[in-house]
Amino acid sequence: xxxxxxxxxxxxxxxxxxxxxxxxxxxxxxxxxxxxxxxxxxxxxxxxxxxxxxxxxxxxxxxxxxxxxxxxxxxxxxxxxxxxxxxxxxxxxxxxxxxxxxxxxxxxxxxxxxxxxxxxxxxxxxxxxxx
Numbered sequence: 001x002x003x004x005x006x007x008x009x010x011x012x013x014x015x016x017x018x019x020x021x022x023x024x025x026x027x028x029x030x031x032x033x034x035x036x037x038x039x040x041x042x043x044x045x046x047x048x049x050x051x052x053x054x055x056x057x058x059x060x061x062x063x064x065x066x067x068x069x070x071x072x073x074x075x076x077x078x079x080x081x082x083x084x085x086x087x088x089x090x091x092x093x094x095x096x097x098x099x100x101x102x103x104x105x106x107x108x109x110x111x112x113x114x115x116x117x118x119x120x121x122x123x124x125x126x127x128x129x130x131x
Contacts, residue, residue, distance in 0.1 A: 037098065
């Protein structure tokens, strides 16, 4: 029998053993501890300074101070973490998980409720008195 079906032993073994892979869409995979995921923002602590945008190597992050929006193109992001290191308020973090694959680019946009502080009122300058 081994001469006619050289793989019959392996076929029988595979029929009665558990699969080596997981059923991915039905059973989500556990991410290892040091996995790079995707960039998330805490919009309440963001000051729209733009340091993350300037430090992003592929230019995936856009900050619009006038429109009060922060956006990231997750397909352009290389998960390097430079933006999280450069953020002065530490409002960016890398979270485990990935962007779902899709047929078109998806830009994740967040409206940031930041109001810049009003400048302090200058003290009134005394007028020179006439002598």
